[in-house]
Amino acid sequence: MHILKYGLLIAALSSGSAAAADSQSALADANFDQRWSWSGFNVGVIAGYGTQSDEQVPPGGGTPVATAEGDGDVYGAFIGYSHQVGNFVAGIEGSFQKYDTTFQDGSGVTIEDMWSVTARLGYAIDRFHGYAFVGGAMGNTTAPIPQLVGRDIGLVYGAGLDVAITNNLYAGVQYQHHDFDDFADLPVGVDINASMNTYTFRLGYKF
Structure with a gap:
């Protein structure tokens, strides 16, 4: 029993x-x-603020003979693809950004838009993803004087942080820096070396 x-x-x-x-x-x-995976195609929108500056130097370099600055709003869109292995995330991204930024030196030169393609490398911890990127950018300007209207290809690099909100939706912040040497080789008797700093909020959707 x-x-x-x-x-x-x-x-x-x-x-x-x-x-x-x-x-x-x-x-x-x-x-x-x-667990969130950052692998997949993604698209999204951009909105933020940008500052710009340039130095006008004698051809071939030397002491700047003039400088100019400006700032304004930025908005646009992006599309890209990322692949995650362990905690590391690599990817490529293309973006279009529309600028409302005018140099405040009386020239009337406005940054019209910026196209860029960048390679990205980041580190993810579940739904948090920090990354850095570097690539090429093409910028366009408008101006009341035809000699100041131009298009040039330069360098862009920066960093950002994304946070997943749902299984497909994420939001983030990003910093970009653009550099252009002798912008568009404009026929103005000086080399215009321009740079931009852009701070944006991003809202993306991952497929």
């Missing part, structure tokens, strides 16, 4: 332990399935 009771007790305990183990395993699997 005692043996039967002990047998029933052991069977009950074993059944309970197995059920608990199965429950913990299922919970672990569910948590694993809920």
